[in-house]
Amino acid sequence: MSKPLNIGMIGYGFMGRAHSNAYNRVSNFFELDYHPVLKAVCARSADQVKAFAEKWGYESTETDWRKLIERKDIDAVDICVPNNLHKEIALAAAAAGKIILCEKPLAMNAAEGEEMCQAVEKAKVTNIVWYNYRRVPAVSLAKKLIDDGKLGRIFHYRANFLQDWTISTDLPQGGTALWRLDAAAAGSGVTGDLLAHCIDTAIWLNGGIKDVNAMTETFVKERTHQLTGKVEKVGIDDACTFMCHFDNGSLGLFESTRYARGHKALYTFEINGEHASIKWDLHDLHRLEYFDHRDEGRLRGWRSIHVTDAGGDHPYMDHWWVPGLQIGYEHSFVHQVADFLTGLGKGEPVGPTFRDALETQKICDAVLSSAQKGSWVKLG
Ligand SMILES: NC(=O)c1ccc[n+]([C@@H]2O[C@H](COP(=O)([O-])OP(=O)(O)OC[C@H]3O[C@@H](n4cnc5c(N)ncnc54)[C@H](O)[C@@H]3O)[C@@H](O)[C@H]2O)c1
Numbered sequence: 149m150s151k152p153l154n155i156g157m158i159g160y161g162f163m164g165r166a167h168s169n170a171y172n173r174v175s176n177f178f179e180l181d182y183h184p185v186l187k188a189v190c191a192r193s194a195d196q197v198k199a200f201a202e203k204w205g206y207e208s209t210e211t212d213w214r215k216l217i218e219r220k221d222i223d224a225v226d227i228c229v230p231n232n233l234h235k236e237i238a239l240a241a242a243a244a245g246k247i248i249l250c251e252k253p254l255a256m257n258a259a260e261g262e263e264m265c266q267a268v269e270k271a272k273v274t275n276i277v278w279y280n281y282r283r284v285p286a287v288s289l290a291k292k293l294i295d296d297g298k299l300g301r302i303f304h305y306r307a308n309f310l311q312d313w314t315i316s317t318d319l320p321q322g323g324t325a326l327w328r329l330d331a332a333a334a335g336s337g338v339t340g341d342l343l344a345h346c347i348d349t350a351i352w353l354n355g356g357i358k359d360v361n362a363m364t365e366t367f368v369k370e371r372t373h374q375l376t377g378k379v380e381k382v383g384i385d386d387a388c389t390f391m392c393h394f395d396n397g398s399l400g401l402f403e404s405t406r407y408a409r410g411h412k413a414l415y416t417f418e419i420n421g422e423h424a425s426i427k428w429d430l431h432d433l434h435r436l437e438y439f440d441h442r443d444e445g446r447l448r449g450w451r452s453i454h455v456t457d458a459g460g461d462h463p464y465m466d467h468w469w470v471p472g473l474q475i476g477y478e479h480s481f482v483h484q485v486a487d488f489l490t491g492l493g494k495g496e497p498v499g500p501t502f503r504d505a506l507e508t509q510k511i512c513d514a515v516l517s518s519a520q521k522g523s524w525v526k527l528g
Contacts, residue, residue, distance in 0.1 A: 150180055153247075153489065154187040156216045158237060159228035160200040161325075163251050163278070164189070167226055168204040170481035177467045178486040181493025184224075190216040213237055217244050227251055230327045231335050235260045238502075242267040248275045249488070253344040253512065254505040256335035261509040265502045276488050276498055277505035279348040281415070283483035285475070286436040286455040287349060288463035290419070290426050294353055298440070299421025302398040305354050307417040309342035310408035314368070314386060321382060323374030330373070331383030338404040339364070339388045339512050342415075346402050347508045348500060349417060355396050357511050359526045362390035364519040367407055390515050434474035 155171060157164060171184040190210040191197040197209045210216040213233075217225060217240050224247035227237050235255050241248050248268060254277050255261040268275045281287055293299065314329060321329035328334050328341055351357060364385035373380045387405035394400055408414070415430035427437035427450075436453045443449075456474050458466045464483050468475050491498030500508075510527060518525040 150175070150183045152185045153182040153492070154185050154221055154223045155226055156188045156190065156210075156219065156222035156224065156246075157186075157206075157226040157228060158190045158213045158216060158233075159230075160189055160191050160197060161228065163228040164191075164200070165204070166280075166478060166481045167228060167249075167278075167485075168206075169478055170485045172205060173478075173482050174485045174489070177482065178489075180486065180489045182489045184485065184489070187222055188216055188219065214240065217241050217246065223247055224249060230333045231256055231340065232333045235264055238264045239267045242271040242273050245271060245273060247273055247492070248502075249278065250275070250502070250505075251278050252348070252505065252508075253335070253340045254502060254509050256340075258506065258510045258513045261502070261506040265506050268502050274492060274497065275502045276484070277500045277502060278481070278484060279345065279352075279500050279505065279508070280480040280484050281345055281349050281430075282352055282500070283464070283480045283487065284430075284433050285463045285465055285479075285483075286428055286434060286453075287353075289436055289453070289455055290428060291353055292463065293424075293426065293438070294419070294421075298424050299419060299426065300423040302354055302394075302396060302419060302421045304420040305350055305394065305398055305400045305417070306419075307346040307350060307400075307402050308414060309338070309346050309404040310411035310414040311342070311406045312409045312411055314406040315409065317368050317371075319368075319371065320374045321371040321380065322376075326374055329371065329382065329384060334384060336512065336516055337364075337366070337384030337386055337388070338406060339385055339515055342404040342406075343388055343390075343402055343515065344508050344512055345415065346404065346417065347511050348505070350394075350400060350402075351507060351511070352500075353417075354394050354398060354400075354419065356394065356507070357400065357527055358393045358395055359524050360390050360392040360511065360514045360518050361524045362388060362515040362518040363522075364388045364516065385516070385519070388515060388519065390518065392511075430477075433477065 175183040186206040189206040225241040227250040389403045392400040418427045424440040514525040
């Protein structure tokens with residue numbers, strides 16, 4: 149018999165839906181020691197949060213996140229709100245002894261992130277950050293191939309995350325749905341939002357980063373703020389490109405923008421090793437491209453691995469359909485919940501923990517600082 153884990157989720161936007169879907173699905177597809185119970189959801193509008201609770205199966209609602217944290221019947225707090233609220237909620241949840249699942253980026257900056265790490269470590273509460281791309285089966289397979297030494301020594305790591313939704317100069321900043329354009333709510337622009345994903349995947353696959361050299365640009369300098377109605381200076385980076393050295397001696401190149409016309413969520417990475425290379429593309433997330441120089445010459449070439457084998461070779465796939473049938477974006481969240489609950493059952497931490505995610509936060513800080521100074525910045 150699996151034990152209940154009572155979830156209290158704060159925020160019901162994009163991630164609120166992705167997480168709720170994962171909590172609802174996970175026990176149907178994974179045998180786990182714990183099963184999530186959708187105990188309460190919190191957001192500021194009483195009517196809207198009630199409608200959300202009914203739609204997704206939450207037992208109750210709150211309109212003040214502090215009340216949700218105070219509740220004795222909540223075991224785990226899931227933070228799905230804009231970045232400027234992560235720290236305050238996490239500190240309160242840790243003090244109340246709750247398990248914490250926090251959306252990425254961990255915090256507005258590394259100083260806040262460090263405070264959050266200390267709080268969860270002092271309170272000894274289990275914690276995880278939703279860098280969900282690690283758990284796309286093709287990305288998990290890339291990790292296994294690298295760890296098994298298939299690529300040999302790694303020379304290059306290249307990643308892009310490209311979008312085009314902020315090109316219009318008429319787009320306001322701030323407030324509902326547009327908080328990502330407001331530095332006070334988001335902390336930074338594409339660096340904390342999109343590059344943070346690329347960095348988390350990169351350090352998971354290829355190890356730590358030693359130093360960075362970055363440039364950022366804010367193409368639209370002023371926008372009307374939705375909350376104040378005034379034209380205000382834009383404080384976020386619209387685009388960011390950086391190069392870096394990894395601890396293993398390989399070179400990294402990262403680019404992210406919201407001004408790449410035609411691209412909606414083009415997250416790609418390519419890794420070039422001594423023996424083999426791999427490529428992955430979020431738009432085709434169930435495939436991993438692989439080239440192995442050691443293949444017989446007349447057959448050598450890029451192969452496109454359809455990561456859908458349920459026989460145990462492809463991570464997570466034996467929990468889903470028959471071989472050949474693919475899964476999608478939402479399943480990365482289901483996998484994260486499954487792994488998290490497995491760890492909870494065993495009493496073992498599951499990454500990325502707050503401490504793991506702090507590493508990404510430090511790199512984001514270094515990237516922004518390098519762009520500001522116009523020089524290389526070393527990681528501590
Ligand atoms: N893992 C990923 O791939 C991924 C993708 C998107 C967003 N995120 C992260 O998830 C978090 C939320 O992003 P989103 O896209 O879901 O945003 P969103 O704008 O869709 O939703 C934010 C939610 O927070 C609620 N909220 C705001 N202030 C609140 C308060 N004081 N009390 C209670 N609720 C409040 C809003 O009502 C809304 O429901 C951010 O940290 C973001 O970076 C992660």
